[in-house]
Amino acid sequence: MKTLWKNCHIASMAHGKYSIIEDAAIVTSGALIEWIGPQAALAEPEHDNCIDLDGAWVTPGLIDCHTHTVFGGNRSGEFEQRLQGVSYAEIAAAGGGIASTVRATRAASEDELYASAERRLRHLLKDGVTTVEMKSGYGLDLENERKILRVIRRLGNTQPVTVRATCLAAHALPPEYADRADDYINHICNDMLPALAAEGLVDAVDAFCEYLAFSPAQVEQVFITAGQLALPVKLHAEQLSSLGGSSLAARYKALSADHLEFMTEDDAIAMAAAGTVAVLLPGAFYFLRETQLPPMDALRKHGVPIAIATDLNPGTSPGLSLRLMLNMACTLFRMTPEEALAGVTLNAARALGMSATHGSLEVGKVADFVAWNIERPADLAYWLGGDLDKRIVRHGVESSI
Numbered sequence: 001m002k003t004l005w006k007n008c009h010i011a012s013m014a015h016g017k018y019s020i021i022e023d024a025a026i027v028t029s030g031a032l033i034e035w036i037g038p039q040a041a042l043a044e045p046e047h048d049n050c051i052d053l054d055g056a057w058v059t060p061g062l063i064d065c066h067t068h069t070v071f072g073g074n075r076s077g078e079f080e081q082r083l084q085g086v087s088y089a090e091i092a093a094a095g096g097g098i099a100s101t102v103r104a105t106r107a108a109s110e111d112e113l114y115a116s117a118e119r120r121l122r123h124l125l126k127d128g129v130t131t132v133e134m135k136s137g138y139g140l141d142l143e144n145e146r147k148i149l150r151v152i153r154r155l156g157n158t159q160p161v162t163v164r165a166t167c168l169a170a171h172a173l174p175p176e177y178a179d180r181a182d183d184y185i186n187h188i189c190n191d192m193l194p195a196l197a198a199e200g201l202v203d204a205v206d207a208f209c210e211y212l213a214f215s216p217a218q219v220e221q222v223f224i225t226a227g228q229l230a231l232p233v234k235l236h237a238e239q240l241s242s243l244g245g246s247s248l249a250a251r252y253k254a255l256s257a258d259h260l261e262f263m264t265e266d267d268a269i270a271m272a273a274a275g276t277v278a279v280l281l282p283g284a285f286y287f288l289r290e291t292q293l294p295p296m297d298a299l300r301k302h303g304v305p306i307a308i309a310t311d312l313n314p315g316t317s318p319g320l321s322l323r324l325m326l327n328m329a330c331t332l333f334r335m336t337p338e339e340a341l342a343g344v345t346l347n348a349a350r351a352l353g354m355s356a357t358h359g360s361l362e363v364g365k366v367a368d369f370v371a372w373n374i375e376r377p378a379d380l381a382y383w384l385g386g387d388l389d390k391r392i393v394r395h396g397v398e399s400s401i
């Protein structure tokens, strides 16, 4: 089945950079892009369908490369506490924070988790997301991490979106292992990761490297196990303090290091050399009212690819719009709208190890794109939320979300 999509302009992200084709057309064949370029250069091809995009701006389908979409309960009560002046770290120390979501997630059935995650996912999809990464990390034991990862797989099998599953068992210390962090890390490495990987539930392995979570030495053990299981790694690093997690991630050729407000220039040099993507999460920065900005100049100077994601989670970023994150990346982190758009397409695909097939519109790549009824690509970073008029195409077929 061939479809000609005509009368559009395209921000294609081809050849690894922001690139524009005005007065363009795309030909898709099945799920793939067969031709893309200026409409005038298109010899009238054979096609089964012709769709007039009416002057829309086409971008690659948006990729949300860092979310914690599957969880029980919510933490709006903690949000109120924080507004009264209690800090995120204080709430965590008092048994709230990640631990309270772990209790709610353990208490929820697989069907309940699926239903609540599906409702949240729908917001992302309506906003133009066609690929999303989701992490476990609110189960913290084999049975409950498995439950979350199974929900993630089920979302990928039933919803109109490509889903990548990341195991974040090393997110926090579960109550059963209080004061025994090394024992929990051993349990992750000896039991949890091998079992979950063998069940085909894991595409990548993540950890939270922070003084209120796990040390670089503990994270390294998780990375070594991931390597033995042939799984790529990612890391929550340098969110609240500088522990060198991002350099550690680079040493293990991590797909990405995420958050990074407290990273140093040396970390940026290491990440650039390793090709590790910097995933910036402006929603968490905003929601925690952080003041330490990620080192944008060092990231740019050393050529670290920068991605942007929602970090959708109940504690630090209940963000249901990836486009809103584009705006925050520009206003809070001083990124340009072009950098921000590359951050949710090209570089987000890199952060998931999917560059060969996703993140840009080029011949042979998957035909996931959005035709936005906007005047300029920068409009995507300009509007604060809302449901922009758009047509979403996934695997070469218009999807009706």
Ligand code: NIG
Residues within 6 Å of the ligand: 097, 098, 101, 208, 236, 239, 284, 311, 313, 314, 315, 316, 317
């Ligand atoms: O990405 N940094 C650690 N994990 C999440 C937040 C987890 C939570 O508070 O529930 C994050 O910000």
Ligand code: FE
Residues within 6 Å of the ligand: 066, 067, 068, 236, 311, 313
């Ligand atoms: Fe996160």
